[in-house]
Amino acid sequence: MIGVVDYGIGNLHSAQKALRHVGGEAELISSPDSIADADALVLPGVGSFGRCADALSSAGWTEPLLAAISSGMPFLGICVGFQLLYEGSAESPDAVGLSVLKGSCRRLPSDQRCPQIQWNRIDCISGSTLLPEPLSEEWMYFVHSYAPPVGGETVATCSYGETIAAAIEKENLFGAQFHPEKSGDAGLRYLRKFVDVVESQ
DSSP states (O other), X not given: OEEEEOSSOSOHHHHHHHHHHTTOOEEXXXXXXXXXXXXXXXXXXXXXXXXXXXXXXXXXXXXXXXXXXXXXXXXXXXXXXXXXXXXXXXXXXXXXXXXXXXSEEEEOOTTSOSSXXXXXXXXXXXXXXXXXXXXXXXXXXXXXXXXXXXXXXXXXXXXXXXXXXXXXXXXXXXXXXXXXXXXXXXXXXXXXXXXXXXXXX
């Protein structure tokens, strides 16, 4: 079972519906205790980094999520749920992320319209489990004003005034700045690959 973390924020039902559409068994989980019933976790997120970080912390999710990631459970963060994997964000300087990945999210370039609300081409820059082979292209739908840094775990980027991280993979950890549940066939293929990872455990 894929647990979609219900912490009061995010496009929860859209993510759940998309996962079910591609054959995954996806359920909303509203208590950290329910992590024990899950085989994988999806953390959506919309709005500000600080609001999402505060919601996770105040509802007691932080330590159980970190324990699940450390255990090797497949984990997918989407949009702000992806950003929360990092240490922090310039959007909310006082908020602390899950800090599973090093670095802080920064605002998109000032010479670009912000937020980015559009389809954008992503370029796969290294071997990926969920995305096509390197150097191929996909178009995904983005809605965001901040983005994590490009680093060693980055498997795909997109161009928006500068090169920004579009997706990461590191062992059991996956993150997408785009919204796969809103990205048509390409997004559904991405989610189906995540379901494949879960089913192979």
